[in-house]
Amino acid sequence: MKEQNIKIDLATTKKQKPAADQLVFGKQFTDHMFVADYTEGKGWHDKRIVPYEPITLDPSAMIFHYGQTVFEGLKAYMGQDGSIRLFRPEKNMERLNKSSNRLSMPKVDEALALEALKKLITIDKDWIPNAEGTSLYIRPFMISTESNLSVSPSKKYRFMIILSPVGAYYKEGINPVKILVENEYIRAVAGGTGTAKTAGNYAASLKAQEEADQKGFSQVLWLDGVEKKFVEEVGSMNIFFKINGEIVTPALNGSILEGVTRNSIIQVLKHWGMRVKERKISMKEVQEAHHNGQLEEAFGTGTAAVISPIGELNWEGEEMVVNEGKTGEISKKLYETLTGIQLGKLEDPFDWVVELPKESSVK
Structure with missing residues (x-):
């Protein structure tokens, strides 16, 4: 999953961004998504960032019948200095592969998947809300896509990353x-x-x-x-x-x-x-x-x-x-x-935060 081979197809029409006080969890999505396909014997291929849109699968795709799917959840934050900040994203990719292994699914290259994630966030960085308690929720996931009703591991998969601006989990502080x-x-x-x-x-x-x-x-x-x-x-x-x-x-x-x-x-x-x-x-x-x-x-x-x-x-x-x-x-x-x-309001003594370059751009 080499980063330099990621094809980029930017959306020609942009969505209207929701107001910060109207954000709810998992209801709105950004303009783009990352997609890569896997075929047994070929590995991961056709890596691309494309406009966010529905996907088409055969009714016999194995995900619908045998449930081979794994996912992760992490966030991107707008720091008080304007930086884009990720919190321990390598741990999420590491856990994604542990989950994949349990479900007999292929591994992703963790470092290169992170590069794809960073590029996607850079493209849709204007979607990161900066109001108190808000963030950009990141959902990487993988599904089995082979058309086959045999009970066995799929030979084809799709890995995707989608982004969703979310509001504060607690509207009035953290309440028991x-x-x-x-x-x-x-x-x-x-x-x-x-x-x-x-x-x-x-x-x-x-x-x-x-x-x-x-x-x-x-x-x-x-x-x-x-x-x-x-x-x-x-x-x-x-x-x-x-x-x-x-x-x-x-x-x-x-x-x-x-x-x-x-x-x-x-x-x-x-x-x-x-x-x-x-x-x-x-x-x-x-x-x-x-x-x-x-x-x-x-x-x-x-x-x-x-x-x-x-x-x-x-x-x-x-x-x-x-x-x-x-x-x-x-x-x-x-x-x-x-x-x-x-x-970024407090010191990070654990070196957990990954900052994206402030002036990064898509070439």
Whole structure:
């Protein structure tokens, strides 16, 4: 996937850009997209940046029948100095290939895919909003495209990157949410696809989320798929607890997605000198910590929200209010620190941010 071989076909008609206060997640898309095709024996070919448009696939394309698809999610930010900033994009491409491997899909060249991403963002840089809390959401994804109903890995694939300007995840600051602990449905099990970012995992979560919505909860807390007693993830985010001064997050166990934000949070906490443990944690332990007054904070972490404080956990009918339903000190500090690094408001001691040249242009 050599960058210099990317063909560029610029849109002749540009879309009207939405106002910053009208941005919602995943509803509007920029003028262009990156596309590359893969054929077994030939590798990746026909790499191009083209106007954003619908794609045409045969009804027998294997994506529709056997679900070979992986995706990623990251953001581009407009820094306070006018620079275009990406937050640890190499980690997303690395995880994309881990997901691809689990789904028997071909790898992309991570470095060159990043170059294609940068070129696409450069072309559509005017779409990056600069209002408080806004960003350009980036969705790289791959689908199987071979026309074949045999149950086997596809021999043809398409890799694409699309961009979407998004508003602030929280309209009025970061507010704690109510979480329902899920006892019936499971998200994933070790040996399954829980460690891959693939569509089937999200489709399987929708029923539990729908039922939680009907009961007035924002998200579900997933338990392990074997014993249904150990905490795994919250919604589509990783989860952290502050118990008696120590930060605890479930250890990666073969069914938990390795979040880029999760990894970043752990590094920041250790940088601050805080005690952080990656280990098994049961709902019984969380409940006992609450009863003992030691459950000080709980929060989810992910690309979209960065930090999502948890104000209440409902497990088997018991309402466990966390930190009086208020945003905790650590949750708030982590949110301000990560967003500060992403926007260039704070120093980046980890060398996480990748800046695009301010005067870059398309040739």
